[in-house]
Amino acid sequence: MLKDFRQFLLRGGLIDLAIAVVVGTAFTAVVAALVKDLVTPLIAAIGGQPDFGALDFTINGSRFAYGDFLNAMVSFVIVAAVLFFFVVKPVNALLDRMRTEPPVQEHTRECPACLSQIPRAARPCAFCTEEIGVAAEPAVGSMAPQRP
Known part of the structure; x- marks a missing residue:
């Protein structure tokens, strides 16, 4: 039973997934800092609002913090753009360049x-x-x- 558990832990897919989660968590922290410290102030310089996190409204005593949602949305768009332009596009171009097989009939x-x-x-x-x-x-x- 311990042998099976050890094989499970040492599978390549499991280790790759663990590495991806750790790198993804670190990348999320970097992007969150980028949005909070650079993008939001840049948008604030144009639009006049210094921090989206402070944007909210109240209905019957309930606070709706839509500014936090805006910060999360900007973070998501930046992460998606970085992944697309710096990971997906270059890898696809590299794979296209490396492809040597003739076209399929x-x-x-x-x-x-x-x-x-x-x-x-x-x-x-x-x-x-x-x-x-x-x-x-x-x-x-x-x-x-x-x-x-």
Whole structure:
């Protein structure tokens, strides 16, 4: 039983997840400080409100602190922008550059009668039963279908 527990703890996915949580927590603190100390004062210089956290209203003695929500929303947008522009876009560009496999050939074609996708080798359409004929195989490396 202890052996199984040790294997569970030492799984690569579990350790990766723990590292991601720790790094994410640290990153959240950095972004929260960025929003509180730089972005909010910048918006305040333009809009005149020095701290969104102080924005609230009261109804029947209940305080609604919508300023805290605005701070959280600005933090979320900044985190999403940083992740997209500094992680997702560069990784996608790197993966596109590293891709060396040829483009995948189309295994289907469009039925001229009903416009549904059918296998390239099919003669009658499975959807409308129109007799179509066998399509020629595309040339290797070519994505354009050839006419029979």
